[in-house]
Amino acid sequence: MTRIDDVARLAGVSTATVSRALRGLPTVSATTRLRVLAAAEQLEYAVSPSASRLAGGRTGTVAVVVPRITRWFFATVVEAVEEFLHEAGYDLLLYNLGGREQVRQRVLRTANLHKRVDAVMLVATPLRPAELTALTQLDLPGITISSGSRVPGWPCVRIDDVAAARTATRHLLDLGHRRIAHISGDPDDELAFTTHLDRRRGYRAALRAAGITPDPSLDIESRFTIEGGARAAAELLARGEPPTAIFAACDEMAMGAIRALRDAGLRVPQDVSVIGVDDHDLAGVLGLSTIAQPAAEQGRLATRLLLDPLAAEPDPGPVPPPGAGGDAATRPVILPTRLVVRASTAPPRAH
């Protein structure tokens, strides 16, 4: 493999100059730079990441932590993040928690993290108190997307889960529904964490605003998956008189619920209306009404918020005006959601 010495020799300069020229530092004359670039090209030279990282102290790598890459929201976020990260020259280290304690330890042990990456992106990842403390003490840049723990000093990009749930529930109320069930996350399920709490809160708030007292028997906890939604709907039916509408905390749960309802001989939306949250790729195919959230956009924006300060680091420049970056660091950036009405919601049948 060609090393930096080879390039230096061919270009007739020192390795220091090669290093500077290749990284585009401004302190290299145009002619020298050209000579170095030509030599590097000719030798097909690529810098050794390990050596560069060890000497330079930065890894050019970002850890991206998601609960489950197979869920629509996370895959979509990661795809957007990957694009922007690679465009900016960063590598993406993927951690798929999947509820496995081992991965958690591996990624969230701060010493590991600190020597491995320049920054961390936590997508919908709740932290335990000890993990949060460790991460806070370390001064690694980071960002959180969606719900999960906030880390002091890290910006956060997300939607307003309470408002999304309120809108979904109100849509059902507006159609004339009164017996509206909710299926959402399980507190034991670390994938969901605050998302399900917020969405449940929005659901209840909308009901109360309509003068309806939330009925606990219509409120089921399950996993944020297709199967979780199916199980929750089945459970709902087993409890007796079915609701006329179901608000599921995510589209995958809604889809599972639709399957379970059909399996039980109920028609959607004639017998039961169903609405979710996400606007999953397949929501259109299934005719699922939903609250659309901008997944790729959250990934894009988060990557920018994460990378901008890193890029600025070499030359600190003027201190940003108070409130500029400060706001983003303290107050979550909320992206808008939007009600999308399709074929899975309709007025309840007259008795």
Add this chain to the structure above:
Amino acid sequence: MTRIDDVARLAGVSTATVSRALRGLPTVSATTRLRVLAAAEQLEYAVSPSASRLAGGRTGTVAVVVPRITRWFFATVVEAVEEFLHEAGYDLLLYNLGGREQVRQRVLRTANLHKRVDAVMLVATPLRPAELTALTQLDLPGITISSGSRVPGWPCVRIDDVAAARTATRHLLDLGHRRIAHISGDPDDELAFTTHLDRRRGYRAALRAAGITPDPSLDIESRFTIEGGARAAAELLARGEPPTAIFAACDEMAMGAIRALRDAGLRVPQDVSVIGVDDHDLAGVLGLSTIAQPAAEQGRLATRLLLDPLAAEPDPGPVPPPGAGGDAATRPVILPTRLVVRASTAPPRAH
């Protein structure tokens, strides 16, 4: 940050011994090892990956290249791969090609790759001749999953695409269909590559075996996505008398086709039967008949085939009997597929 010297000092040994003890090399006495481990624990020591890689010459990292992480098959493969890779102590560098030339260059420039990772996993990634040559000359371990280019010396895990397509088409024939359309990949679409050729071949073979001459007007090329499937189905309908059945080259295309058919006022399966390939998470919800392929299993198996030789490297041991590893390296490992009949396929209506 604690360094290896700190641990060495606390344990009262040399850094060499710390290094050996922490990596579990056998040449360390039990008591010394215990002392080192205790010291490392106490100091919360984590090895510096950059330093370790530079000195040791191995990166502990695997590049995983997929066309689009948002497609069901790739997300499912990556989830399985991630689990096994992290279990074995490897980091996963994710490359989502997404048809972007830039990422391609980045990951497939061999010098980049060689210094960054110990091994490469290409999922359904076709290589250009120059890329293939470069990758072959480099002697990096690697593996390919699904279709795409074979790299000489790299094992390959996949399904038999021709057989899968034949089974799907025969299922439709068995139901009594004669006008069977096929929607599959576009040659310009690098995501698909040989997959669509093989599946088309299986489709035609099944037709011919039934005495039917393939009708080019029933054979549409489109992208391997929901939208691609929808467009292809719409195109099919625009061409005149619709087919009585459609075999789509993947479930996402099938789902898009179902949407387009419904939008055109046709019922599935009463007017048109539809079958796909994959057994996508949502195939059940949509009642989609399909040829199931084991995505996670392909990821798992590929990771094992990739890692086993790497683990063996430090201590080469006896040469494997001829044919053992050799077979896997030359002959693809074919995993079985299975026809899953749901509600989207039925006999054609009588005229």
Add this chain to the structure above:
DNA sequence: CTGAAAGCGCTTACAG
């Protein structure tokens, strides 16, 4: 604008 030299934090022969 450029170079000589130290140093980043490990691992690996080599010697004992």
Add this chain to the structure above:
DNA sequence: CTGAAAGCGCTTACAG
């Protein structure tokens, strides 16, 4: 079983 020392291939003050 253990240690002293060289070396992995860069980047970064420092000096000019």
